[in-house]
Amino acid sequence: MKKRQNGRERKFIVYESHLLRLFASCPSCTSPTLGEVQQVKGSCVTILQDCGLCGFKTSWCSQPFVGAIPAGNFEISCALLFSGSLPSKTIRMFNFMNLATISYRTFMYHQQCYLHPAIVDVWKNQQAAYIRETLDSGQPVQLGGDGRADSPGHCAKFGSYTMMDLMKNLVIDLQLVQSNEVGSSCLMEKEGLVRSVHFLEQSRLVISQLVTDRHLQVAKWVRENMPNTVHNIDVWHVAKGLKKKLVALSKEKDCQDFVDWIKSIVNHLYWVPSSTPEDEEDEMKWEKWSSILNHIQNVHDGHGDHFQRCEHGDLGPDARQKRWLRPGTKVVEKLESIIDSRQMRKDIPKLSPTVQTSNLEAYHSVINHFAPKMNSFSYKGMQSRLLLAAMHYNENSAKGQAATKDGNLQYRIVFPKQKKGEFTVQKIKQANWFLTTPCHAVKKATLLLRLCVTSTSTQRRMLL
Incomplete structure (x- = not known):
């Protein structure tokens, strides 16, 4: 039978009655004895065995100790945080099982004193390794940035801003902003961007391209403070807003035939930047985009000076699956106001032609596992879970x-x-x-715990 799994010792659930059977006889004189539970400390139990016949007396403990802390209690705290579990729910589940475990207060103590410093240390080591590798390559970086609030609406307490290397698909920086630092939850995303850019510039990284959403404060700040960086807008964010408007138009009276064109128009928006080389003028992108209004009316040439003709082949009766829209109708007039809107004239030239922030949105779904929006966390608790989500994503982003x-x-x-x-x-x-980050963090946390145990009170305060 294997005693260890992945180099770590296994644990088992043992019922109290079955455990006390092991102390039913004296190991010295084999006479019947009665073992009794002397102390229960979290998941650690101490049993006292005393033989009244021969005087044999021993105390048995179910776990090793690190200083005064049972190793099992510490590992429960590690497992709770590193797996993204919620301590209140997990401890409640243990209580339903009547399983001896740590308290919520104990978990918070372990997190504050040992786990959080270990997570930050592991993250900084990985971040420093990425920066060294990038500087050695001598290449500028193409980054994607996006913010996330810890709760829906405008009442968020924390806002995190993430910078991702879009070519390597790695989260390279995280900034956590509290709403009272900037005066309003609406200002947290811009502040997170500013802090992240300043950190990367201090690390001597050259940002050649930054892809974000359509946040107006972010766009203005980048335009004024990053003149040597190309700022692009992620296509998905523009397409999401466009689709909402198109769906609303299709629900109006006399516009039901427009439903079949919604998907085609959204796909056309994705095609515009991807089919336009970066050295082409902005007029080419705009003429490609506005050509969709002619196309749905069965007009396929004369779109403009740069883009004169549609690039599709012959659309005969057999190839065409949707009805052409008639010129001058209500749906065409309203669609023209959407396609030729002021917002689209600003966004179309700035659409990112190559890299997008879809992987960054995928990373946000990983955060939802470690830090659900329906639960509140302390500042250090939120920071720890954000960093764990980033390390988890980075280690699994290259899976085949x-x-x-x-x-x-x-x-x-x-x-x-x-x-x-x-x-x-x-x-x-x-x-x-195999996720190695929790193992590294467990080793770091255990090492920090041992240092605190063996250090003086002054050294302990410095460590924490």
């Missing part, structure tokens, strides 16, 4: 696609909530992965 025994790549069909019943095809990632 799963394949069958025959070598065929695997895919799956999913029905995302935002598609409202429509499906999409996703790659199945490799399932066999």
Whole structure:
């Protein structure tokens, strides 16, 4: 039987009655004895065995100790935080089982004194390794930035801003901003960007391109303070707002035939930047975008000076699946106001032609596992969970696609909530992965705990 798994000792749930059976006889004279539970400290139990016949007396403990802290209690705190679990729910589950465990107060103490410093230390080491590697390469970085509030609406307490290397698909910096630092939750995203950019500039990284959403404060700050950086807008954020307007238009009276064109118009928006080289003029992007208004009216040439003709082939009766819209109708006039709006004239030239922030949005879903928006956390608790989410994402972002025994790549069909019943095809990632970050953090936390145990009171305050 294997005693260890992945180099770590296994633990088992043992009932009290079965445990006391091991102390039913004296190991010295084999006479019947009665072991009794002397102390329960979290998940650690101490049993006293006393033989009244031969005088044999011993005390047995179920766990090793690190200083005065049982190792099992400390590992429970580590497992709770590093797995993204909520301590209140987990401890309540243990209480329902009548399973001896640590208290919520004990977990908070371990987190504040040992776990949080260990997580920050591991993150800074990984961050410093990325910066050294990037500086050695001598190449500028292409970054994506986005903010996230800890709760929906305008009552958020914390706002985090994430910078991701879009070419390497790695989270490289996280800034946590509290709303009372900037006066309002609406100002947290810009402040997070400012702090992150200042940190990266102090680290001597050159930012050649920054892709963000359409946040007006962010756009203005980048325009005024980063003149040598190309600022682009992520296409998905523009497409999301555009689709809402198109769906609302299709629900109006005499506009029902427009429903079939919504998906095509959104796809056309994605095609505009991806098909336009970076050295092309902004007029080319705009003429490509505005050509969709002619296309849906069965006009396929004469769009403009730079983009004169549609690039699709012949659209005969067999190839065409949607009805052409008639000129001068209500739906065409309202669609023109959407396509030719002031907002779209600002956004279309700035759409990112290559890299997007889709991976950054995927990282936000990882944060939802470690720090759900329906739960509140302290500042250090939120920071720890954000860093854990970043390290978890970085270690698994390079996972390859799963394949069958025959070598065929695997895919799956999913029905995302935002598609409202429509499906999409996703790659199945490799399932066999080993997350090393918690192990590093456990080692760091245990080392910090041992240092605190062996240090003086003055040294202990310096460590914490």
